[in-house]
Amino acid sequence: MATLPFTPAAEIRKEAAWMTGAALEVCPACKRVFLISEQKSKQSCPLCYQAELVPQQSFIRQEAPEIILPAQLKVEDIRLALTDFVKSVPLPVQDFSVQNLMDRAQLVWWPSWLVDADLQGTWTGTMGFDYQVRTAKENFDDQGWQSKETLRTQTRYEARQGTLDRHYDNIQVPALRSHERRLEQIGNYEKKTTVYYQAGMLSQNSVQIPEIEPQELLEVAQTRLHNAAEQEIMQANEAQHRQNIRFAGNYLNFNWTQYLLPLISTSYQDEKGSVHAVILNGQTGKIYGRRLASIHRASHRTFGLMAIPLLAFVAALVITLVAPAALPVNLVCGGVIVIFLALLALLPVLRAHHWNNRENKIEDFN
Amino acid sequence: MENLSHNDEYQQVASMLPGITVFAPKPKLEKERKAQSYTCPQCGGCLAYNLVTSGLACQHCGYQANVRSRAIGPVAEKNEFTEDTMKQADKGWGKLRNLIHCQQCGAELSYPQGAVAASCPYCGSNSVNVTVSESDLFQPQALIPFSIKPDQLKQFTQSWIKEGWMHPAMLGESARMDKFIPFYLPYWAFSTDISLDWAAEVAHTVTERYYDASSESWKTRTTIEWRWENGTVQKTFSNFLVHGVNAKRLNPNILEELYPFDMSKLVAFNTDYLVGINANAYDVDLNTAWGEAKTKIRDEARELATEDASNTQVRNLSIDMSYANEHWRYLFLPAYIAVYQFKDKKYQVMVNGQTGKVFGQKPIDWKKVTLAIILALLPGLAAMFIGVPFVLLAGSGFAIMSVGLILLIIGGIISFTIYNNATKLEAL
Numbered sequence: 001m002a003t004l005p006f007t008p009a010a011e012i013r014k015e016a017a018w019m020t021g022a023a024l025e026v027c028p029a030c031k032r033v034f035l036i037s038e039q040k041s042k043q044s045c046p047l048c049y050q051a052e053l054v055p056q057q058s059f060i061r062q063e064a065p066e067i068i069l070p071a072q073l074k075v076e077d078i079r080l081a082l083t084d085f086v087k088s089v090p091l092p093v094q095d096f097s098v099q100n101l102m103d104r105a106q107l108v109w110w111p112s113w114l115v116d117a118d119l120q121g122t123w124t125g126t127m128g129f130d131y132q133v134r135t136a137k138e139n140f141d142d143q144g145w146q147s148k149e150t151l152r153t154q155t156r157y158e159a160r161q162g163t164l165d166r167h168y169d170n171i172q173v174p175a176l177r178s179h180e181r182r183l184e185q186i187g188n189y190e191k192k193t194t195v196y197y198q199a200g201m202l203s204q205n206s207v208q209i210p211e212i213e214p215q216e217l218l219e220v221a222q223t224r225l226h227n228a229a230e231q232e233i234m235q236a237n238e239a240q241h242r243q244n245i246r247f248a249g250n251y252l253n254f255n256w257t258q259y260l261l262p263l264i265s266t267s268y269q270d271e272k273g274s275v276h277a278v279i280l281n282g283q284t285g286k287i288y289g290r291r292l293a294s295i296h297r298a299s300h301r302t303f304g305l306m307a308i309p310l311l312a313f314v315a316a317l318v319i320t321l322v323a324p325a326a327l328p329v330n331l332v333c334g335g336v337i338v339i340f341l342a343l344l345a346l347l348p349v350l351r352a353h354h355w356n357n358r359e360n361k362i363e364d365f366n
Numbered sequence: 367m368e369n370l371s372h373n374d375e376y377q378q379v380a381s382m383l384p385g386i387t388v389f390a391p392k393p394k395l396e397k398e399r400k401a402q403s404y405t406c407p408q409c410g411g412c413l414a415y416n417l418v419t420s421g422l423a424c425q426h427c428g429y430q431a432n433v434r435s436r437a438i439g440p441v442a443e444k445n446e447f448t449e450d451t452m453k454q455a456d457k458g459w460g461k462l463r464n465l466i467h468c469q470q471c472g473a474e475l476s477y478p479q480g481a482v483a484a485s486c487p488y489c490g491s492n493s494v495n496v497t498v499s500e501s502d503l504f505q506p507q508a509l510i511p512f513s514i515k516p517d518q519l520k521q522f523t524q525s526w527i528k529e530g531w532m533h534p535a536m537l538g539e540s541a542r543m544d545k546f547i548p549f550y551l552p553y554w555a556f557s558t559d560i561s562l563d564w565a566a567e568v569a570h571t572v573t574e575r576y577y578d579a580s581s582e583s584w585k586t587r588t589t590i591e592w593r594w595e596n597g598t599v600q601k602t603f604s605n606f607l608v609h610g611v612n613a614k615r616l617n618p619n620i621l622e623e624l625y626p627f628d629m630s631k632l633v634a635f636n637t638d639y640l641v642g643i644n645a646n647a648y649d650v651d652l653n654t655a656w657g658e659a660k661t662k663i664r665d666e667a668r669e670l671a672t673e674d675a676s677n678t679q680v681r682n683l684s685i686d687m688s689y690a691n692e693h694w695r696y697l698f699l700p701a702y703i704a705v706y707q708f709k710d711k712k713y714q715v716m717v718n719g720q721t722g723k724v725f726g727q728k729p730i731d732w733k734k735v736t737l738a739i740i741l742a743l744l745p746g747l748a749a750m751f752i753g754v755p756f757v758l759l760a761g762s763g764f765a766i767m768s769v770g771l772i773l774l775i776i777g778g779i780i781s782f783t784i785y786n787n788a789t790k791l792e793a794l
Contacts, residue, residue, distance in 0.1 A: 134447040135692060138664065140685035145664050152690075154446070159391055161376060166385040236386040 022207070025053035030366055034108075035207040046108045046206045048366040049267040049275040065197040066114055066257035067170070069189055071107055071264070071282035078105060078264060081285040085278070090351050091297040096268040101278060104267055109207045109260040110182070113173040113214065115221045116257075119229050121249010124161040127234065128241025131156060155241055162236075164229060164247065171224045172259060173217050175210035185288040185365065186281040189261050193283070197260070207260065214256045222251055271296055277365040290359050298352035305345035309338045404641045414642025417512050417548055422638060433638035437631070438508060444557065444693035445507075447656070504652075508632040509698035511639055512548060512719040519546050519702055519717055526715075526724035531738075532788050534708070534731045541706040543715060550640065550698035551621070552610035552648035554655040555629075557694075558603050560663060562687040564671035565596040569679035592681065597674045603663060605629050608655040610648030610696075617714070617794055623725035624718045627699050631720065635698070645698060652694060730792045739781040746774025 022035040027045035033056050034046065042052055073081075082098045089096065132151040139146045174180065214221075226247055234242045262282025267275050270292050278289030316334025323330075376389040404413040404422070411426035415433070422431040514522075520543075528538050572591045575584055609621040633639075650658075667687055672678050700719025705712050708729050715726030749770025756763025 131448055133692065134449070135689050136660070138660075138685075138687040140664070140668065140683065140687070142682070147660075161389045162381070162387040164386050166383075232383055233386060236381040236383040237388055238382055 024056040024209070026056040027051055027053055032211075033209045035202075035209060037204050037206075039204065040206060044267075044275075046106055046265050047208070047277060047279070049277050050366055064199075064258070065111075065260045067194040068109070068197050068201060068260040069191070069194050069262060069283060071262035072193065073264060073280065073282055073285050075102075077285055078102065078280065081280055081287050082266075082278075085287050085289075085291065089291045089293055090355055091294050091301070091348065093268065093270050093292050093294040094297075095270070096291065100268060101266045105264050106266070107205045107282065108263045108265050109202060109205060110263055111175040111208060111210045112179065112259045112261060113175045113210065113217065113221075114170045114257045114259045115173055115214075115225065116167070116169050116253070116255040117171070117221070117225055118165075118167050118252040119225060119247065119249060120165045120252060121163070121247055122161065123164050123229070123233055123245060123247045124159075125230075125233065125245030126157050126243040127160045127237045127239035128155040128157050128243065129238075130154070130240045157241070157243065160237055160239075162233070164233065164249065166229065166232060167253075168225055168228050170259070171221065171228055173221050173224055175212055175258070176208070177211055186263070186279055187284055187286040189281065189283050194259070202260070210258070214254075221254070225251060279365055288365060290362050290364050292359055293352040293355045295349070295352050295356070298348040301348040302345055305348070306342065309341035309345060312341055313338045412642075415639055417643075418515050418517070420511065422641060433511075434636050435511075435638075436634040436636070438634050444695055447692050447694070504648075504696045506550075506552070506635045506696050506698045508635055508695065509550060509639055510627055510629075510631050510700055510720050511633060512700045513631075514700075514702070514717065514719050514722045516546060516548075516702075518722060519543075522717060522722045522724050523704070523715065526726075527728070530728070530791075532730050532735055532784075532791065533728045537708060537729065541708050541713075543704045543706045546702040546704045546717065548643050548719065549701050549703050550643060550645040551616075551701050552646055553697045553699050554608045554610055554648070554650075554652065554659070555695045555697050556603065556606040556608065556656060556659045556692070558606075558663070558692040559600065559690045560603070560667060560687055561598065561600045561690065562667050562671060562685050563596065563598050564674065564683065564685045565594065566671070566675060566680040566683040567592040568595045568675045568677050569681075570677065590679075595675055597671075599667075599670045599674050601666075601670060605695075606659050606663070608650070608659050610650045610655060611646060612649035615649070616716075617727070619794055620714065620716050620725050620727070624699075624701060624716055624723060627718070627720055632697070640698075648696070652696075656694065727794045728791060730788050732788070735784060735788045738784050742780040742784065743774065743777040746770050746772070746777045749773055 022037050023041055024033060025036045025041065026033045027048060027050070029050035030045060030048040032045065032047055034053065036043075036053060040046075042054070044050075044052055079098060079102055082101045086092060086096060086098050086101070130153055132153055135150055135152045137148050137150055139148075176182070226245075229247060230242055230245045233245060234240075264280040264282050266278050266280075268278070269275050271294060276290050276292070278287065280287045312334065316330055316338065319334075320330045375391055377392045379388050379390045381388045405411070406413055406424035406427060406429050408429045409424060409427040411424050413422045413424055413429075413431065415421075416423040416430070419430060421433055423429065523543050524538070527533075527541055527543075534540075570591045570593055571588050573586055573588050575586050577583075578585050607625065607627070609616075609618065611621065648655075664687075667685060668683070671683060671685055672680055702717040702719055704715045704717075704726075706715065707713075711729065713727040713729065715724065717724050747770070749766055751770075753763045753767035753770050756766060
């Protein structure tokens with residue numbers, strides 16, 4: 001009997017049996033759905049911070065996560081990463097401080113699907129085998145020819161075919177539409193440190209739930225299984241390269257589970273009152289977010305600095321009155337100095353504007 | 367799965383993972399390595415390659431058969447300089463053959479099993495003995511079949527033997543070349559791309575004006591100015607031939623004079639072509655032959671660099687050269703070899719079995735050469751002798767002396783050239 005590649009709809013329920021005491025809530029702004037512990041219920045969305053979460057009436061898959069990747073960042077690591085993130089901003093907005101970001105930091109788990117399946121069938125393809133050939137580099141000069149033997153690596157491609165009957169475990173398939181973009185933002189995760197999920201591991205934390213159901217992902221899953229099979233076929237051939245591998249056969253015994261990845265989320269408010277999210281890879285600490293400089297603080301500093309050319313102007317005026325004979329010299333020198341200092345005074349506001357223009361090109365995490 | 371196991375072109379090979387089977391194409395040479403039987407299906411006699419019909423023929427009943435021919439031309443299979451390939455390269459002849467060792471010149475000749483060698487084609491010696499066949503020889507990958515028929519050889523060699531005036535007048539009549547032995551000679555054919563970066567000081571002639579204080583006037587003069595130049599040159603060498611015969615046995619100059627061969631006529635190696643025909647295993651191994659090829663390539667690289675400069679007059683030339691796509695092939699190329707006797711001395715002659723080009727050793731008639739040198743010097747000496755009395759007695763005759771000197775110089779150059787050519791021809 002053929003196995004359904006996903007849980008039938010009848011078995012999808014409203015509550016998650018694997019995370020007791022958690023409620024299903026949705027962010028009206030970003031539409032992300034979370035399993036939220038009771039203590040954090042109805043708080044701001046832990047990822048976009050644009051709205052408060054509201055209870056969700058939709059269904060949830062019953063499969064518990066199979067494996068999770070523990071967050072490996074310690075508090076000090078987070079502080080260090082945030083300090084580096086904040087320190088290069090010229091005159092940051094008041095709310096954008098390491099302490100504020102630390103105070104609001106929270107651990108959020110985001111999902112990815114893991115697929116197990118059997119592949120049975122035949123394959124054909126072209127395998128590339130590296131080999132070395134003897135060659136030479138030669139030099140000619142006054143001393144005559146000098147020859148140095150070297151080795152050059154080349155690849156020989158040969159046709160191969162065969163049969164495949166293998167089981168593949170834990171092939172990762174995106175559960176979020178923004179999966180690839182998120183990895184671009186905070187970098188990849190190293191899967192080596194994963195642990196099997198145990199009940200209670202995620203209490204007090206927010207868990208984002210999959211946006212894409214397995215039935216929509218069959219083609220993607222087959223592609224990824226095919227890639228894994230290609231890798232193994234190459235390994236079986238002891239080849240270093242592969243081309244045009246085609247598999248004709250069946251994908252059987254699908255089993256879908258979740259794989260949860262850690263993410264640290266925090267936020268700050270800019271001068272206009274908009275909230276910006278900052279996220280960190282919970283394993284590597286790679287950070288992403290928009291860092292805005294304070295135009296108000298920069299303007300104040302510019303006004304403060306304008307006092308210097310003003311004083312210089314007054315001084316030049318006094319000297320001119322005291323010694324009118326030197327009027328032309330005073331006018332030229334004083335004018336140049338005043339203009340120079342005035343331009344210098346504009347630097348803080350110009351720099352802040354330039355910084356924010358650059359940062360605004362970075363996509364906000366929302 | 368069943369289709370795979372029944373596919374004749376593939377065979378199962380080792381897989382490094384359970385659950386995955388791997389099938390690879392069967393090696394192509396498997397069939398050709400099997401020993402072939404050349405027995406006449408009509409009378410049971412021996413079949414041999416017939417140079418007249420270019421097919422197999424029975425020496426007893428006249429039965430004829432076509433050879434298994436597969437023209438491959440210049441795209442014949444190539445080998446790379448890999449250690450694996452060298453080790454795995456096919457060995458043996460494809461048919462059991464004997465190596466016959468000549469005790470006089472040391473040549474090792476491959477003869478069909480059971481054949482009786484009457485004489486060594488290199489030195490004419492009758493003393494030959496059979497030695498154990500070597501097993502570590504590469505198998506030739508391709509060959510060019512004989513195009514020249516044995517009955518054409520007399521015509522080619524007769525016109526060749528009459529060429530040149532330095533040889534004895536009786537040579538054409540006395541030299542008997544009625545016994546030409548068809549022979550497949552071993553050659554290495556190399557192909558490679560070279561890329562060379564060169565730098566050199568190149569001579570540029572510059573005309574400049576200067577003030578000559580002695581004549582108190584402005585003059586012009588030409589000087590050489592050396593300017594640094596550099597460039598990159600790329601060239602492809604295709605089928606660069608190096609013979610595989612020891613220079614002690616066959617004169618390399620004779621072998622090289624047999625070039626060129628038309629490589630478009632290459633056929634895949636097939637023992638049919640060798641039945642009853644002599645073939646010489648290579649004496650010069652692959653590395654030595656490749657070394658010789660590279661020496662010639664280096665010479666050409668220097669010429670290429672010089673030609674690439676804006677002027678061929680260069681100094682402080684330096685070249686960085688690299689090779690790419692190096693390939694080699696082991697070929698059998700056809701030749702007829704004959705040894706003729708003239709005044710108790712033996713001379714070797716070879717004919718390109720594809721083009722009919724003849725080259726070989728010829729005796730030098732030193733009397734003729736001496737006479738030619740005397741004749742070349744005579745006009746100059748005569749003019750000098752006539753001029754001397756005129757100068758001594760009449761105080762005139764300098765013009766005759768000058769003409770004599772010029773004629774003597776010309777005669778000297780001609781004499782040197784004649785002597786040089788004669789020496790070279792004798793050295794063959």
